[in-house]
Amino acid sequence: MIDIALSAKQLNVHYGEKHAVHDVSLDFAEKEVTALIGPSGCGKSTFLRSLNRMNDLIPSCRVTGDIWLKDQNINGSDTDVVALRKNIGMVWQRPNPFHKSIYENIAFGPRYHGVKNKKQLDEIVEQSLRKAAIWEETKDRLHKSALALSGGQQQRLCIARTIAVKPDVILMDEPASALDPISTSKIEELISELKQDYSIVIVTHNMHQAARVSDKTAFFLNGHVVEYDKTETIFTNPTNQRTNDYITGRFG
Amino acid sequence: MKKSNDREVATPHLAEEWVGKVYTFICILFLIITIFSMVYFVASKGLSTFIVNGVNVKDLLTGLKWKPDGEPPMFGALPFIFGSFSTSILAAIIAAPLGFCAAVFMVELSPKIGRTFMQPVIELLAGIPSVVYGFVGLSVIVPLFRDLFPGQGVGIAAGSLVLAFMILPTITTIATDALASLPAGLKEGSYALGATRWQTIYRIVLPTTLPAQMTGIVLGIARAFGEALAVQMVIGNAPHIPNSLFESTSTLTSAITLSMGNTAMGSVQNNALWSLALILMLMTFVFVFIIRWLEGRKKL
Numbered sequence: 282m283i284d285i286a287l288s289a290k291q292l293n294v295h296y297g298e299k300h301a302v303h304d305v306s307l308d309f310a311e312k313e314v315t316a317l318i319g320p321s322g323c324g325k326s327t328f329l330r331s332l333n334r335m336n337d338l339i340p341s342c343r344v345t346g347d348i349w350l351k352d353q354n355i356n357g358s359d360t361d362v363v364a365l366r367k368n369i370g371m372v373w374q375r376p377n378p379f380h381k382s383i384y385e386n387i388a389f390g391p392r393y394h395g396v397k398n399k400k401q402l403d404e405i406v407e408q409s410l411r412k413a414a415i416w417e418e419t420k421d422r423l424h425k426s427a428l429a430l431s432g433g434q435q436q437r438l439c440i441a442r443t444i445a446v447k448p449d450v451i452l453m454d455e456p457a458s459a460l461d462p463i464s465t466s467k468i469e470e471l472i473s474e475l476k477q478d479y480s481i482v483i484v485t486h487n488m489h490q491a492a493r494v495s496d497k498t499a500f501f502l503n504g505h506v507v508e509y510d511k512t513e514t515i516f517t518n519p520t521n522q523r524t525n526d527y528i529t530g531r532f533g
Numbered sequence: 534m535k536k537s538n539d540r541e542v543a544t545p546h547l548a549e550e551w552v553g554k555v556y557t558f559i560c561i562l563f564l565i566i567t568i569f570s571m572v573y574f575v576a577s578k579g580l581s582t583f584i585v586n587g588v589n590v591k592d593l594l595t596g597l598k599w600k601p602d603g604e605p606p607m608f609g610a611l612p613f614i615f616g617s618f619s620t621s622i623l624a625a626i627i628a629a630p631l632g633f634c635a636a637v638f639m640v641e642l643s644p645k646i647g648r649t650f651m652q653p654v655i656e657l658l659a660g661i662p663s664v665v666y667g668f669v670g671l672s673v674i675v676p677l678f679r680d681l682f683p684g685q686g687v688g689i690a691a692g693s694l695v696l697a698f699m700i701l702p703t704i705t706t707i708a709t710d711a712l713a714s715l716p717a718g719l720k721e722g723s724y725a726l727g728a729t730r731w732q733t734i735y736r737i738v739l740p741t742t743l744p745a746q747m748t749g750i751v752l753g754i755a756r757a758f759g760e761a762l763a764v765q766m767v768i769g770n771a772p773h774i775p776n777s778l779f780e781s782t783s784t785l786t787s788a789i790t791l792s793m794g795n796t797a798m799g800s801v802q803n804n805a806l807w808s809l810a811l812i813l814m815l816m817t818f819v820f821v822f823i824i825r826w827l828e829g830r831k832k833l
Contacts, residue, residue: 319545333725335721335724363729364727365727366725367727368728370725370726373721379719379737380741389728390727393729393732393736442722442726443725445726446727463727467540
């Protein structure tokens with residue numbers, strides 16, 4: 282029996298008139314990597330952003346349906362969105378480090394969740410950077426600007442920043458698509474290590490990446506989930522013809 | 534054959550290009566000549582106080598008594614310099630938090646009201662002539678201060694309050710632009726860590742846009758520093774350093790506008806006013822340099 286970390290039940294997302302996500306129900310298993318694949322505009326990123334209520338920031342966006350984090354429905358109007366986002370972290374396509382030092386980037390979250398003690402903060406910063414495999418590169422320049430790091434390093438810093446608030450789930454929206462191949466492989470290695478401690482949902486355009494890092498894969502098309510299964514099954518023996526067409530490169 | 538055809542087609546374009554170049558060149562030349570003649574004129578007039586009339590530079594900058602008609606005449610401009618700096622900096626201290634908060638409201642809290650209502654109101658505020666600000670200041674603020682505080686109501690407090698209203702549009706507009714140009718990812722990044730809106734504004738938005746905010750504030754100070762009419766109407770125009778914010782005093786600009794009609798061109802009294810103008814101009818250069826330096830820092 283696999284524990285479910287996060288689960289969407291009949292989730293619909295509307296942008297004004299546009300119905301971007303149709304009745305999507307997906308379970309994300311604890312300490313597994315789930316990949317969401319599909320062509321551009323298929324709703325996978327929109328769906329991802331709904332999971333930590335990021336779409337609340339877009340006025341015209343309406344999300345209906347249930348999202349269960351453990352035994353709590355987090356898509357209600359009475360949900361404490363701030364507390365929720367502490368439990369569901371997010372990493373974007375473009376690294377978005379704050380215009381602060383490396384140390385302050387990591388300490389930002391914990392500080393706001395009540396960690397004041399300097400020693401404790403130091404420890405969180407070191408642990409988070411170690412877990413994100415960027416400690417060795419940054420330990421001598423912790424108080425230098427994070428913007429001086431390379432794109433790949435910035436992205437790992439953003440992952441470290443997310444880890445620092447100890448979420449249960451990490452959402453990643455094409456985390457490597459703005460990076461060079463070497464940085465990409467580092468991020469992929471990192472994802473495989475992180476799943477020992479976190480449940481990860483990753484949106485990717487790169488099917489090889491999905492095949493390499495994920496345990497399960499969901500194929501999105503026009504706002505619907507066409508197929509959701511073990512990654513191996515999706516890539517070697519998909520049930521749906523459209524999935525097969527997509528992964529063999531017939532469209533997309 | 535084909536080649537000559539090409540050339541025929543190309544010639545009118547070349548002529549057009551040439552005319553355009555010459556025209557823009559004349560325009561820029563005109564601009565440069567104007568600026569340099571202004572600087573030269575003000576500097577030569579302003580410096581002749583010291584060179585021709587033999588007034589000591591130190592006496593002018595640090596002297597406390599301004600008695601151009603005295604025997605001997607005294608040209609101590611420190612009260613004016615003090616008045617100018619204190620009113621403009623106080624005005625910025627009043628206007629900066631207001632401007633920033635208004636910008637936060639317009640960009641972060643209610644973009645719709647911001648765009649459709651606040652933006653036009655602020656543009657309107659910027660378009661009101663300074664004499665109107667001065668008149669309102671004289672009819673509303675001065676009597677109010679006269680009732681509330683000891684003194685005549687005129688002075689640095691009234692001057693800075695009027696100036697604060699006048700520079701508020703500048704500061705708000707620049708703060709709004711700065712907030713709007715913040716990379717969207719930064720705010721999302723902060724929200725995704727579980728920060729509240731207030732924490733995000735205070736810890737991410739404000740520090741990241743600080744150089745741009747400072748540009749707005751310095752531009753505001755520069756504008757306040759150069760404003761003459763509105764200040765002259767509410768400051769009282771006594772040439773001494775006041776003991777309180779509600780006591781009559783003067784600024785560089787108000788001293789010039791008040792006396793310029795009463796002095797003969799070329800006299801020491803007239804030249805001394807030009808020296809005040811020179812100080813104003815040099816301060817403007819300083820402000821421009823500060824702004825340029827801040828602009829450079831914006832591109833981290």
